[in-house]
Amino acid sequence: xxxxxxRLDLHFAALGDPTRRAILSRLARGPASVSELAAPHxxxxxxxxxxxxxxxxxxxxxxxxxxxxxxxxxxxDAFAPVQDWLGEQRALWNGRLDRFDDxxxxxxxxxxx
Amino acid sequence: xxxxxxRLDLHFAALGDPTRRAILSRLARGPASVSELAAPHxxxxxxxxxxxxxxxxxxxxxxxxxxxxxxxxxxxDAFAPVQDWLGEQRALWNGRLDRFDDxxxxxxxxxxx
Numbered sequence: 001x002x003x004x005x006x007r008l009d010l011h012f013a014a015l016g017d018p019t020r021r022a023i024l025s026r027l028a029r030g031p032a033s034v035s036e037l038a039a040p041h042x043x044x045x046x047x048x049x050x051x052x053x054x055x056x057x058x059x060x061x062x063x064x065x066x067x068x069x070x071x072x073x074x075x076x077d078a079f080a081p082v083q084d085w086l087g088e089q090r091a092l093w094n095g096r097l098d099r100f101d102d103x104x105x106x107x108x109x110x111x112x113x
Numbered sequence: 114x115x116x117x118x119x120r121l122d123l124h125f126a127a128l129g130d131p132t133r134r135a136i137l138s139r140l141a142r143g144p145a146s147v148s149e150l151a152a153p154h155x156x157x158x159x160x161x162x163x164x165x166x167x168x169x170x171x172x173x174x175x176x177x178x179x180x181x182x183x184x185x186x187x188x189x190d191a192f193a194p195v196q197d198w199l200g201e202q203r204a205l206w207n208g209r210l211d212r213f214d215d216x217x218x219x220x221x222x223x224x225x226x
Contacts, residue, residue, distance in 0.1 A: 005131040012129035018118040021198070028205035074206070079199055085134070086192055086199070092141035093187070 004081070007059070011082050014058035019043070020051050024074065027061060031073035034063075117194070120172070124195050127171035132156070133164050137187065140174060144186035147176075 014020055023037055038048045052072065055061045060078045064071050127133055136150055151161045165185065168174045173191045177184050 005134075008134065009129050009131065012125050016122050016125035016129060018122065021118075021121065025202060025205060028202045028209065030209055079202060082195075083199055086196055089138060089141045089192060092138060096141065096143055 007081055008085055010058040011060065014054050014060055015082070017051065017054075019048075020055055023051060023055060023072075024060060024078070027072060027074040031071055034070045034072060037072060120194055121198055123171040124173065127167050127173055128195070130164065130167075132161075133168055136164060136168060136185075137173060137191070140185060140187040144184055147183045147185060150185060 015024075019041060022041070026032060026037060026040075034049070034052065037052070038045060041048060052061070052063065056063055060075055061072050062075050063073075128137075132154060135154070139145060139150060139153075147162070147165065150165070151158060154161060165174070165176065169176055173188055174185050175188050176186075
């Protein structure tokens with residue numbers, strides 16, 4: 001649980017920045033080199049590399065260096081932990097609505113008796 | 114776009130902490146007072162209130178004070194912006210897989226010609 005919590009912390013923190021989200025959206029379309037990824041961003045390369053490092057440390061992307069070019073791609077199932085957490089919240093919420101439905105159904109039954 | 118980005122920044126930052134995620138999970142089950150919410154957490158009240166404030170500032174929860182008791186509840190559609198963003202990434206990714214399918218289908222067609 002603590003390990004999953006730590007991973008969710010990293011994932012959510014990594015997602016809390018528009019540049020990093022733009023990088024992920026680009027990589028969802030397919031792999032790209034660092035220079036292709038950096039091109040649309042008006043940012044010094046060391047800052048941009050910092051964003052890539054945060055995404056890689058969080059396990060959201062993987063990078064491989066071939067010669068002088070570093071290739072990046074989205075990690076398989078990158079968004080699964082976040083998606084699973086949101087799914088759990090929805091299940092809790094729906095459980096609450098179901099209990100409310102039961103409550104109303106019982107009220108109606110009592111009333112029609 | 115910038116406004117949506119700013120909201121996503123706040124949401125993801127608010128979600129990047131296990132105490133705040135636990136508060137949201139509790140509230141997904143139904144509204145609760147601050148003292149009910151704080152009970153399971155071994156934390157000084159001012160720190161706990163800081164977490165609630167982050168969640169409220171992000172628009173993930175709403176709070177109302179009645180007399181001396183503050184009641185908290187999950188905001189309606191609290192997770193919609195995050196869920197929508199994840200949905201967009203899935204659509205991009207699926208678009209990529211569709212293009213790959215088309216590519217393979219065309220290869221096979223050329224081969225069978």
